Amino acid sequence: MQSFSIALFTAFVCGVSCNDPPQLQHNYVFDVKENVPVGTIIGRITAVDLDGPQELTFTTSNQLTSEIISLTNPIGSSSIGRSVDMVLNRMLDRELRTDYDLEFDVTDGYNKVHFYVKLFCQDINDNSPRFLSPSYSKAISSRSPVGMIVLIVVASDIDSGLGGQIQYTLESDDASDLTYFFINTQAGLLMTKAPLINILYHEFKMRAVATDGYGLQGSVNVTITVSSYAIPTPPPKPSLVTPSPPPVTGRGFLFG
Numbered sequence: 001m002q003s004f005s006i007a008l009f010t011a012f013v014c015g016v017s018c019n020d021p022p023q024l025q026h027n028y029v030f031d032v033k034e035n036v037p038v039g040t041i042i043g044r045i046t047a048v049d050l051d052g053p054q055e056l057t058f059t060t061s062n063q064l065t066s067e068i069i070s071l072t073n074p075i076g077s078s079s080i081g082r083s084v085d086m087v088l089n090r091m092l093d094r095e096l097r098t099d100y101d102l103e104f105d106v107t108d109g110y111n112k113v114h115f116y117v118k119l120f121c122q123d124i125n126d127n128s129p130r131f132l133s134p135s136y137s138k139a140i141s142s143r144s145p146v147g148m149i150v151l152i153v154v155a156s157d158i159d160s161g162l163g164g165q166i167q168y169t170l171e172s173d174d175a176s177d178l179t180y181f182f183i184n185t186q187a188g189l190l191m192t193k194a195p196l197i198n199i200l201y202h203e204f205k206m207r208a209v210a211t212d213g214y215g216l217q218g219s220v221n222v223t224i225t226v227s228s229y230a231i232p233t234p235p236p237k238p239s240l241v242t243p244s245p246p247p248v249t250g251r252g253f254l255f256g
C-alpha cells in the first residue's frame with residue numbers, strides 16, 4: 001500500500017514537473033491621474049499558459065497592492081490569453097506619492113509566478129497657491145523713495161509643472177491704492193510706485209494674489225501704514241553698568 005502511494009506521488013510529480021509556468025504578455029506600466037474615482041479601471045493584465053493544469057488565476061500579493069487595487073474575475077482562455085482588469089480601490093494623491101510597484105501572483109494551479117506592475121500617478125492641478133504668512137503688514141514713512149521694497153510676499157503651490165508656477169498681483173477695493181504700490185509678478189516684491197510725501201497718515205489695505213499656471217488663486221491681506229511721523233524705533237536696552245557708590249559726606253575718622 002505504501003509503495004503504491006509512493007508510486008502514485010512520483011507519477012504525479014513527474015506529470016507536472018514539465019509543466020510550463022504562466023507567462024505575462026508584457027512588462028506592465030500604467031499611468032493614472034490622481035483623484036480619479038474609486039472603481040475606475042486603470043489597466044488590464046494578460047498572461048498565457050498553454051498546458052494547464054488549470055485556467056490561470058490572478059491575486060494581489062501584498063497589503064499595499066490590495067489597498068489600492070482589486071482584480072476583476074479573469075476572462076479568456078489561458079491557452080490564448082487570460083486577462084484581469086485592475087480596479088482602483090482608493091483615490092490617489094500625487095502630492096503624497098508619485099509611483100507604486102504593485103505586486104501580483106498568477107498561477108496555473110501548479111506554478112505560481114510573482115510579478116510587478118509599475119503604476120505612475122499623474123498630476124492634475126488640484127491645489128491653489130498658499131501664502132506662507134496669514135497676513136502681511138508694514139509701517140513706512142511718507143518720505144520713502146519710489147521703488148523701495150516695502151515687503152516680500154511668498155506663496156507655494158505643490159502641484160507640478162504649470163500648476164505649481166506662481167505669479168503675484170496686487171489688488172485693492174480702492175483702485176487709487178495701486179497708483180502708490182505694485183508687486184513684482186515673479187518674486188513677490190511689493191514696492192512703492194509713486195511719491196507718498198503728501199500722505200500724512202493712511203492705512204493702505206490691499207490683497208496680494210498668487211495665481212498658478214492654470215488660474216487657481218490664493219490671496220492674503222496686506223496692510224501698509226504710511227505716515228509722516230518718524231517710524232518708531234525700539235527703545236535702547238537698559239545699561240548693565242553698576243551704580244557707583246554715593247559720595248562720602250561729613251567728616252571721617254582716622255584710626256591708628
Ligand SMILES: [Ca+2]
Binds near residue numbers: 049050053108111
Ligand atoms: Ca502551466
Ligand SMILES: [Ca+2]
Binds near residue numbers: 124126158159
Ligand atoms: Ca496635484
Ligand SMILES: [Ca+2]
Binds near residue numbers: 125127129163164
Ligand atoms: Ca496649483
